[in-house]
Amino acid sequence: SEDTYRVLTAVDAAVMVIDAAKGVEEQTIKLLEVSRLRSTPIITFVNKMDREVRSPISLLEEIESVLKIDCAPITWPIGMGKRFRGVFHLLNDRLMRFAPGEERRSDDTEVIEGLGNPQLDALYPEEVGELRSDIELIRGASTPFDLELFLAGMQSPVFFGSGVNNFGVQEVLQALID
Numbered sequence: 001s002e003d004t005y006r007v008l009t010a011v012d013a014a015v016m017v018i019d020a021a022k023g024v025e026e027q028t029i030k031l032l033e034v035s036r037l038r039s040t041p042i043i044t045f046v047n048k049m050d051r052e053v054r055s056p057i058s059l060l061e062e063i064e065s066v067l068k069i070d071c072a073p074i075t076w077p078i079g080m081g082k083r084f085r086g087v088f089h090l091l092n093d094r095l096m097r098f099a100p101g102e103e104r105r106s107d108d109t110e111v112i113e114g115l116g117n118p119q120l121d122a123l124y125p126e127e128v129g130e131l132r133s134d135i136e137l138i139r140g141a142s143t144p145f146d147l148e149l150f151l152a153g154m155q156s157p158v159f160f161g162s163g164v165n166n167f168g169v170q171e172v173l174q175a176l177i178d
Contacts, residue, residue: 008034013041015172016156017163020046020053020080024066032067039153042069045172050100050162052081057134060142060158070155072145073138075171077160078124078131085124087160087168088115088135091145095120098167 008014014035016028035042046059060071075087078095086098095112112119115135120128149155157175161168 004031005034008040009038011040013043013176015176016042016044018044018046018059018063020048020056020059020160021051023054023059023062029066032069036153041150041153042156043172043175044071044156044158045163045168046077046158046160047163049077049080049087049160050084050098050165050167056160057137063156063158069153070143070149071158072143072150072155074145074157074175075159075161075168076131076135076138078127083127084162085127087171088131089171090135090138096167096171097123098162098165 008031016032018024018028032042044063046056056073056077060073063069063071074091075089075096077087078085082100084098084100086096088095093114095117097110097112112123115132120131124131143149143155145157146155150157159168159172159175161171163169
């Protein structure tokens with residue numbers, strides 16, 4: 001709506017929510033153009049990872065190519081849909097476990113430190129190989145988060161989660177604070 005456009009001219013930063021099934025939508029393109037005019041810093045939240053959705057890598061490629069903004073993944077999902085296990089925080093080197101069936105994330109979400117932690121192998125024997133491979137690829141192929149590029153509106157830190165389950169939202173809010 002027109003109110004959204006007016007608000008975007010007055011904000012210090014914005015959170016862009018991408019539906020992981022639909023990808024970049026027309027309204028998102030228009031709103032990002034308004035944000036770009038003012039070099040507004042954008043934090044991206046890729047939502048609905050608890051559903052069967054598109055691959056995270058293809059979503060990042062679409063965001064970069066369609067919206068012309070560099071992505072810097074901060075969290076990375078483990079699985080999707082019924083096999084969504086949580087997210088790995090790339091900067092803090094820890095996994096935050098998702099508990100399927102819980103309507104809201106509790107404050108005592110289990111955290112597993114380190115990508116090489118043997119607990120990952122025990123908990124997710126089918127997923128851990130792909131997780132390690134994806135993170136190696138992301139760390140090697142994507143541009144690391146750069147505060148200056150973010151503040152100039154040229155790079156967006158990217159977080160993955162499930163808004164309806166309040167999973168991954170706290171990390172986005174913490175990023176705004178930081």
